[in-house]
Amino acid sequence: MDVAELSPAQARERFRGGERVPTAGWCRGYAQANLIAVPKRLRYELLLFAHRNPQACPVLDVGEPGAWSTGLFSGDLRTDLPGYRLYRDGAAVADLGDVVAEWREDLVPFLIGCSFTFERALLAAGVPVRHLEAGTNVPMYVTSLPCEATGSLSGPLVVSMRPVPEALVPTAVEVSGRYPMVHGAPVHAGDPAAIGIRDLSKPDYGDPVEVRAGEVPLFWACGVTPQAAVLASGVEYAIGHLPGHMAITDARNDDFLVI
Amino acid sequence: MDVAELSPAQARERFRGGERVPTAGWCRGYAQANLIAVPKRLRYELLLFAHRNPQACPVLDVGEPGAWSTGLFSGDLRTDLPGYRLYRDGAAVADLGDVVAEWREDLVPFLIGCSFTFERALLAAGVPVRHLEAGTNVPMYVTSLPCEATGSLSGPLVVSMRPVPEALVPTAVEVSGRYPMVHGAPVHAGDPAAIGIRDLSKPDYGDPVEVRAGEVPLFWACGVTPQAAVLASGVEYAIGHLPGHMAITDARNDDFLVI
Numbered sequence: 001m002d003v004a005e006l007s008p009a010q011a012r013e014r015f016r017g018g019e020r021v022p023t024a025g026w027c028r029g030y031a032q033a034n035l036i037a038v039p040k041r042l043r044y045e046l047l048l049f050a051h052r053n054p055q056a057c058p059v060l061d062v063g064e065p066g067a068w069s070t071g072l073f074s075g076d077l078r079t080d081l082p083g084y085r086l087y088r089d090g091a092a093v094a095d096l097g098d099v100v101a102e103w104r105e106d107l108v109p110f111l112i113g114c115s116f117t118f119e120r121a122l123l124a125a126g127v128p129v130r131h132l133e134a135g136t137n138v139p140m141y142v143t144s145l146p147c148e149a150t151g152s153l154s155g156p157l158v159v160s161m162r163p164v165p166e167a168l169v170p171t172a173v174e175v176s177g178r179y180p181m182v183h184g185a186p187v188h189a190g191d192p193a194a195i196g197i198r199d200l201s202k203p204d205y206g207d208p209v210e211v212r213a214g215e216v217p218l219f220w221a222c223g224v225t226p227q228a229a230v231l232a233s234g235v236e237y238a239i240g241h242l243p244g245h246m247a248i249t250d251a252r253n254d255d256f257l258v259i
Numbered sequence: 260m261d262v263a264e265l266s267p268a269q270a271r272e273r274f275r276g277g278e279r280v281p282t283a284g285w286c287r288g289y290a291q292a293n294l295i296a297v298p299k300r301l302r303y304e305l306l307l308f309a310h311r312n313p314q315a316c317p318v319l320d321v322g323e324p325g326a327w328s329t330g331l332f333s334g335d336l337r338t339d340l341p342g343y344r345l346y347r348d349g350a351a352v353a354d355l356g357d358v359v360a361e362w363r364e365d366l367v368p369f370l371i372g373c374s375f376t377f378e379r380a381l382l383a384a385g386v387p388v389r390h391l392e393a394g395t396n397v398p399m400y401v402t403s404l405p406c407e408a409t410g411s412l413s414g415p416l417v418v419s420m421r422p423v424p425e426a427l428v429p430t431a432v433e434v435s436g437r438y439p440m441v442h443g444a445p446v447h448a449g450d451p452a453a454i455g456i457r458d459l460s461k462p463d464y465g466d467p468v469e470v471r472a473g474e475v476p477l478f479w480a481c482g483v484t485p486q487a488a489v490l491a492s493g494v495e496y497a498i499g500h501l502p503g504h505m506a507i508t509d510a511r512n513d514d515f516l517v518i
Contacts, residue, residue: 047303047310048321062307
């Protein structure tokens with residue numbers, strides 16, 4: 001069965017069973033989300049950081065301390081994503097297939113919008129999505145652009161990249177711009193060096209994709225940004241999704257369509 | 260000097276000097292804001308409440324605990340508004356001209372968008388604004404519509420009302436809708452009873468205005484909503500602005516214009 005045809009419940013069952021794959025293209029029509037869970041004492045800081053950096057960190061939902069489901073995600077946040085990254089004292093210490101043992105009682109889960117949510121709309125508008133064609137993870141890069149800090153959280157903006165034929169750049173901007181809660185329009189088009197990216201072939205997260213002649217690399221704010229802030233800010237304990245390995249929510253892509 | 264011509268600094272000086280008046284029409288071009296300051300232990304709940312009720316509670320800025328200025332408001336939040344309301348244990352206990360003595364060290368001030376910000380745009384589009392014509396405070400009502408609650412904060416939606424000639428209702432909706440960070444488009448048009456308002460001539464806050472034949476009352480989400488939540492939730496201590504007596508910020512109205 002094509003993974004695009006799976007329901008969120010079916011996809012979660014496969015991830016719970018051990019499948020560890022990027023989720024771009026899975027469960028057509030359902031919105032995907034980034035996960036970042038932090039200790040309760042940091043939940044205000046994280047919510048404020050998200051509020052101050054809304055394009056990178058659009059908050060779709062917040063759970064209660066220790067909860068592993070939310071209104072938007074009826075599965076088990078500890079097992080139903082295809083991959084997790086564990087952070088201690090500002091370092092990534094493990095990539096895991098589940099985080100049942102790591103899910104502390106005081107962890108507060110945040111679900112943050114994901115640009116995979118507007119990829120169907122890009123395709124429908126005739127904009128190719130290279131990593132979907134290649135069956136790989138989207139390439140993501142840590143930029144030199146600082147987020148707006150809070151008292152204890154700061155860090156760089158992380159972006160995802162999709163190469164788009166020049167003639168389709170306006171369409172890609174317009175279509176993604178209709179989804180402001182899942183990062184909206186790109187933050188940059190063109191020269192990667194202008195935002196501190198040295199080598200497109202070496203993404204910080206995910207897989208590289210080919211940028212063909214006549215294509216412009218478009219960069220969208222990315223929901224891995226909170227994980228970069230966890231790293232940069234020395235947060236004592238946090239759990240994120242493995243970049244590109246998202247929470248597939250019960251919400252529809254079109255729930256986040258504006259206009 | 261026409262109050263519309265004053266700078267925010269000049270207006271603040273007058274309020275600091277004791278002038279207690281509604282601020283609709285003051286400082287043309289400058290955005291106005293609602294104030295709600297709560298104890299630090301409630302700041303997460305309030306930020307989450309605002310996030311869950313974005314049309315009523317668009318957060319423009321948040322200060323540090325005990326701070327009385329923010330990036331958006333370079334004056335003194337304790338003295339530079341024309342009026343304040345003090346809450347204890349879920350009751351309004353005093354209306355004050357300043358809150359220097361009441362501004363506790365652990366109070367966290369939130370500035371919430373205000374619909375006065377789009378009134379110039381309504382006028383420019385030919386939509387009359389009755390309370391500006393009358394030189395009175397805007398009428399505000401507590402509705403029967405519940406806000407989305409958080410663990411400890413809940414309460415009803417508060418709305419402001421402006422009567423608009425039928426033919427201009429679409430214009431009023433469209434123009435205000437371009438300002439989503441200051442409440443955006445109305446939440447209701449027409450029958451007040453449908454949202455639990457019994458008598459338009461008896462607003463819960465502000466002054467009544469005449470609704471003429473051929474006019475439709477339009478209701479906008481209002482930034483007094485957090486004060487209604489403070490009341491309904493029995494919050495132990497909070498300071499709000501006196502409804503209609505706003506913080507005049509350093510930001511421009513057009514900073515909140517979208518499209």
